Amino acid sequence: MSATSGAPTGITQGSGTKGGIGESTLRPDGILKVTGEFAYASDMWHEDMLWGQILRSTVAHAEIVSIDTAEALATPGVHAVMTYDDLPTDVRTYGLEIQDTPVLAHGKVRHHGEPVAIVAADHPETARRAAAKIKVEYRDLPVITDEASATAPDAVLVHEGRDDHHIGHVPHPNIVHRQPIVRGDAAAAAARADVVVRGEYHFGMQDQAFLGPESGLAVPEEDGGVHLYIATQWLHSDLRQMAPVLGLPEDKVRMTLSGVGGAFGGREDLSMQIHACLLALRTGKPVKIVYNRFESFFGHVHRHPARLFYEHGATKDGKLTHLVCRIVLDGGAYASASPAVVGNASSLAVGPYVVDDVDIEAVALYTNNPPCGAMRGFGAVQACFAYEAQMDKLAHRLGMDPVRFRQLNAMEQGAVMPTGQIVDSPAPVAExxxxxxxxxxxxxxxxxxxxxxxxxQLPGGLSNTTHGEGVVRGVGYAVGIKNVGFSEGFDDYSTARVRLEVVAGQAVATVHTAMAEVGQGGVTVHAQIARTELGVTQVTINPADTQVGSAGSTSASRQTYVTGGAVKNSCELVRERVLEIGRRRFGTYHPAWATAELLLEGGKVVTDGGEVLCDLVDLLADDVVEVEAEWRHRPTQPFDPHTGQGDGHVQYSFAAHRAVVEVDTELGLVKVIELACAQDVGKALNPLSVIGQIQGGTTQGLGIAVMEEIVVDPRTAKVRNPSFTDYLIPTILDTPTIPVDLLELADDHAPYGLRGIGEAPTLSSTPAVLAAIREATGLELNRAPVRPEHLTGTT
Known part of the structure; x- marks a missing residue:
């Protein structure tokens, strides 16, 4: 059987221009996307496919007394109904780091919207009606919604009887993970401080709000396996979690990336992947599942809401003395990426500043709130919001300019992180x-x-609420630090297969990786690398699938660094093999083959002095050179569980923002006029794409500053606003001017000296907006997002 995938069958790039590293080349899928012709995962189709539907819990924490599927099964057009008891193997849970998430609820449900049953039918409306006929009887349990209820002596356990993943330094089973970072003597340093400021900060739950909902098509194969066409961030991680549940070896679970309509961390966990495959294997027919927007809010993890308690001290001349802080992240019902988010939040809790004496603790809770996991910025966003507010408080208390105060304490290359790690690449924070x-x-x-x-141009915009009366301008600054790549000893690598051959009289390179293209522009960068390293114009990017080695996740700002590194490495190996062919063929006729440094440029083999030795097409003739190779960055270390010491990160990226806002103080309305950004990108491989990433990250930071928040009822743990009617995201009318100043200070440890760029601007844009609003209003504003009632004092 075959399926029409949302992914193109192959993208060939090249139109006579070089289009190599450092040039602003256009996306090969750009025209298709802006004209609406691009095929996303939700556009996939198979001639005899069924439609899948998921029944979700209507309560957040309850025992499942009974499930009656008889009426659903009797519905005409229904081919299968499955509950936990129908799963094919004894492996019935999955998870990124901790396998604590059931494929379908068993015994009890732990959050509002948890999958309880799945249905396959011959029409999507039939599937929805049949799912609604499933009768589930619940017996309510107390809900755990915050740290007080999670860690009380008589607290109900979200995961009773599961303590295998808890280690000695985690004080309660309702705590997923805890990471202290202790360096120096914060208590003694506090005594030397002339000024001490404290703050308690609240950070709301943010949704990734990608525009393409979760969707996929599972096609049963003749060998008893299944082929899943899926919009995801990490094909091989999905495969690792799915195969044991399906009872299949990994080589019988084939996966191809379909068109992805955004991700931002929300596709790093599984959503409907296992459910579609289960139904396809049960029915013997292709099964397509597409979430609507309401389901999407329940079907993926969100950004961890947080409470942050910070104390900073400084001398009268403005030098930071110490930091004491505690960060409490709400991980929701299942672990997802919470342990890694805790690691990031704690290790980056100081920010891009030099503070020798610190006492930091970060924890993530199990609660009955929606599960939280990866989202752009990954723990560092919440910390940046708090430490940047603290910097402004200290500068105000000391009577110093807030930019100058930050510059006075800014780290630079050679600085020591609170974890003891030396920053061994440029850290141009002050610049x-x-x-x-x-x-x-x-x-x-x-x-x-x-x-x-x-x-x-006014607060309230086209609602015509003000004509400038009571409008006050504010300007605020913020700077942040974000790690790049997976950390804490994770074996972070990527794989690339590169092929060079002659096709229709031209030398053509083909690049094949499992990298998930989610909008970051990897399909463009990989072609640029191949052009630069192999000297060809035509480059074909094969669809991402599991027929090539893992590329890791499209997250942590790592893909250009790691998969780009793998493509570069494979290209270099291909080049060496091509040159070896030339040495064997022509070496006896021309001494330069043996004595000169040889390059591939413009479709020719040339010496470093520019002498052309032969045409690449003539050299290759009928030869095909193909290499599949891995690339790893330098190793990292786990943080010590008691002190947090260790070289836990690969690379750091830095961005600074200046926000200009105008606030109607009578109505509580905010208009962000400008969000200027300066960022060190190491090397801009594609400047146009780099600026787009910075502007996109900046806009997401704007969203959490003034509008975005998933609201959960504290009494019932139910989500109140699962739609774009009530969950607001910035539109073009809300997005300000975003001028960008790129700094390129190469990191010698990275391919081409590049830095990961996509996340850092999400950190500093939020606190910059809050700082500007504070300057305009004089209010403390220790919560994000800011709402009108916070500015008018109506609550």
Whole structure:
């Protein structure tokens, strides 16, 4: 059987221009996407496919007394109904790090919207109606919604009887993970401080809000296996979790990436992958599952909401003395990536500053709130919101300029992190602040002109709520630090297969990886690398699938670094084999083959002095050179469970923002006028794409600053706003001007000196907006997002 996948069958790039590293090349799928012709996962089709539907729990914490599927099974057009008892193997849970998530609920449900049963039918409406006919009887249990209820002496356990993943330093079974970071003597340093500031900060639950909902098509194969066409972030991680549940060896679970409509961490965990495959194997027919927006809010993890308690001290001349902080992350019902998020939040809790004496603790809780896991910024976002607010408080108390205060304490290359790790690549924190502060400010009162008032430029916009009365401008600054790549001893590698051959009289390179293209532009960068290393114009990017080695996850700002490194490594090995062919064929006729450094440029073999030795097409003739190779970055170490010491990260990235806002203080409305950014990217492999990533991350940071939050009822743990009607994200009318200043200070440890870039701007944009609103209003504002009632004092 075959299926129409949302992924193109192969993307060939090249139109006569070189298009190598450092050039702004256009995306090969760009025109298709902006014209609406691109095939996403939800567009997939098979001629005899069924439609899958998931029945989700209507309560957050309850025993399952009974499940009656008889009426659903009797519905005409229904081919299968499955519950926990129908699963084919004894392996019935999965998870990224801790296998604690049931494929279908068993015994009890732990959060609102948990999958309880699945249905396959010949029409999507039939599947939905049949799922609604399944009768589930629940017996309510107390809900765990915060740290007090999670760790009380008589607390109900979210995961009773499961303590195998808890280790000695985790004080309660409702705590997923705990990481202290202790260096120096914070208590003694506090006594030397002339000024001490404290703050308690609250960070809301943010949704990834990707526009393409979860979807996939599972096609049963003749050998008893299954082929899944899926929008995901990590094909091989999905495969590792799925195969044991399906009772199949991994080589019988084939996966192909389909068109992905955004991710931002929300596709790192499984959603409907196992459910579609189970139904396909049960019915013997292809099964497609597509979430609607309501289901999507329940079907993927979110950003961890957090409470952060911070204490900083400083001397009267502005030098930081110490930091004491505690970060409490709500991980929700299942572990997902919470342990790694805790590691990031704790190890980056100081920010890009030099503080010798620290006492840090970060924990993630099990609760009955929605599961939380990976999202752009991954623990560092929440910490940045708090430490940057603290920097402004200290600067105010000391009577110092907030930018100058930050620069005075900024780390630089050679600084020591709170974990004891030395920052051994450029850390231009002070310079980024200088650059962003030096950018021209937007003009005052730009809503006024000779033609009248342009309400689009005012708080409230087209709602026409104000004409400038009571509107106050504020300017705020923030800077952040984000790790790049997987950390804490994880074996982070990627694989690439590169092929060079002559096709229709041209030398053509083909690149095949399992990298999930989720919008970050890897399909463009991989072609640029192949052009640069192999000197060809035409490059074909094969669809990502599991027929090649793992590329790891498209997350942690790692793909250009690690999979780009793998493509570069494979290209270099291909080049060496091609040159060896030339040495064997022509070495006796031309001494340069043996004595000169040889390059592939412009479809030719040339010496480093520019002498052309032969045409690449003539050299290859009928030869095909193919290499599949891995690439690993330098190793990391786990953090010590008691002190947090260890070289836990590979690389750091830095971004600084200046926000300009206008606030109607009477109505509590905010208009962000500008969010200027300066960022060190190491090397801009594709400057156009780099700027797009920075602007996109900046906009997501704007969202959590002033509008985005999943609201969970504290009494029932039910989600109140699972739709884009009530969960607001920035539109083009909300997005400000975002000028970007790129700094390129190479990291000698990385391919081409590059840095991961996609996450850092998400960190500093949020606290910059809050700082600007504080400056405009004089309010403390220790919560994100800011709501109108926080500005008007109506609650």
């Amino acid at each position: 980024l602040l200088r650059r962003v502060a030096a950018m021209p400010l937007p003009p005052e009162r730009q809503w006024e002109s000779s033609e009248g008032v342009d309400v689009r």
